[in-house]
Amino acid sequence: MKLALVLAVCLLTFVCISECKDLIIGATFNNRLIWQHKVEYNAIPLKKRVKEEFYADPGQKTIKGIIARDMDHTRATSTVTAGGVGFSYVNLRFKSERGSALNYRVEVYV
Template identity: 55%
Template sequence: MKSLILLSIIIALSVSSGEAKDLIVGTTYNTRLTWQQKAEYMAIPFKKRVKEVFYNDPAQQIIRGIVARDIDHSDAIATITSGGVGSTYANIRLKSARGSSLNYQIEIYV
């Protein structure tokens, strides 16, 4: 019985460690996609890759949703450093795991 519990814990941990860390803020329902960009960096051994993505709407429309999808399903992290939902601009910081590449699809909805 103990080995069965231990085996199920190991399986659960291995499945959950392979999940992507997508950033989804706001809503995409009943909105319009106004901007998308692919952000990618190649891997460099022993280094973390960081990329800043900036969006500013020239029509001054309010952002209703932001989606940053991790295409490679890596351990990279996406965060909004300023602006975002409720603003007309957004700054998104992407940071890869050490020695890994960075590959994100970023979408802004108004």
């Protein structure tokens, strides 16, 4: 009975993690949130929407963590195209599903 329950919980956790399209890089625990931004882009039927966001720290502090959360839980993707953890800047690229909007919340920690 316990083994079946543990297997069910592990399977459910795996399914939730594999469906998630959030971007989490580096460590955010015990680090200071320095920048928070909402990325939104309206949908156009039958087209994928692509948007780029750039952040550079004016104090040249090293980025320790980045979180980009998909607020609509779609299959949109987010990737780091330049900089990121270990740098003082980051360039993020967001790409929506075909015919869907983008709605992300981005957080940068130093």
